[in-house]
Amino acid sequence: MTDAVIRRDVDTGNWWDHRPVFSATDKGTRITGLAPGQPLGRVTTRLVVSAVLCFAAWGALTWLGSSLLCLATSTTSSRCAVDVGDEWPTIAGFVVAGYLTLHITVDLSEHARERLGQRRAASLFRSAPLLAGMAVGCGIAAAVAIASDPPEVIRQTIDCMVGTESIAISAVVASCAAGWGLTVVARLPGALRHAHERQSTIERLRLEGRRYAGRLHLGEISFWLGDNPELNVTVTYGSTAGQHEVRARMRTSPDRVPADGSRVLVFTDLNGTIHIELDAAAGTVFEPEQRYTAAE
Structure with a gap:
């Protein structure tokens, strides 16, 4: 030929x-x-809406998870983001939030991969709202836990006193998610440009x-x-x-x-x-x- x-x-x-x-x-x-x-892949309205839903879902899930951990370990429920007296409603909410979060995340990942034409760009696009949601959810839970007496609660947490486990875990998860999330956000624009350039080259070669x-x-x-x-x-x-x-x-x-x-x-x-x-x-x-x- x-x-x-x-x-x-x-x-x-x-x-x-x-x-x-x-x-x-x-x-x-x-x-x-x-x-x-x-057509060439691009960030569509549907992708943006799915990303916002993913952020909200992971924020709610980690917030509820931190609250469950707080209810199980804290010596006073007033420290917890959710103070319900009985933890079963929180457990039920966590299970429902977990199912919805999984569904939203999988949908975002599959649609991003299909629309952007590249697994790396799709993975970063999914990870950004996921990590942001985790950072916000755990951060809020930790902030609520120390709000009653910040200096004293922080001192007790640093000293690893019994009842402060959930505060330490929430703070660590929030910090790690925030740091990783900033790295992902920094890499995302380059990945989107790379995917778009590669698709543009494929289209050009097919046509010309x-x-x-x-x-x-x-x-x-x-x-x-x-x-x-x-x-x-x-x-x-x-x-x-x-x-x-x-x-x-x-x-x-x-x-x-x-x-x-x-x-x-x-x-x-x-x-x-x-x-x-x-x-x-x-x-x-x-x-x-x-x-x-x-x-x-």
């Missing part, structure tokens, strides 16, 4: 549905995908780049990310300038590892920028799932 300009039919699938995802430049969670026909037919040659597994393998691969293709060989990384799932020698499409420009993807028209055969399933 020689040089050509390609235009794909609109495909509404998630970029991960088109795995494996290749990159000749990035590794691990930085590898970025863009489903054919999909030169397209060549290539062959995929599997290498060893570089590492596992969860249950999904990342492999070192080599792609060979021919052009009017001769034969070319490109080394790349391939992220996929155990059931979507193409057989060695599978057909791929290579998109490139005059600057040598490369994008690789499976040839959807080739009827790719995949390796047996058990061959690339992580050992327990």
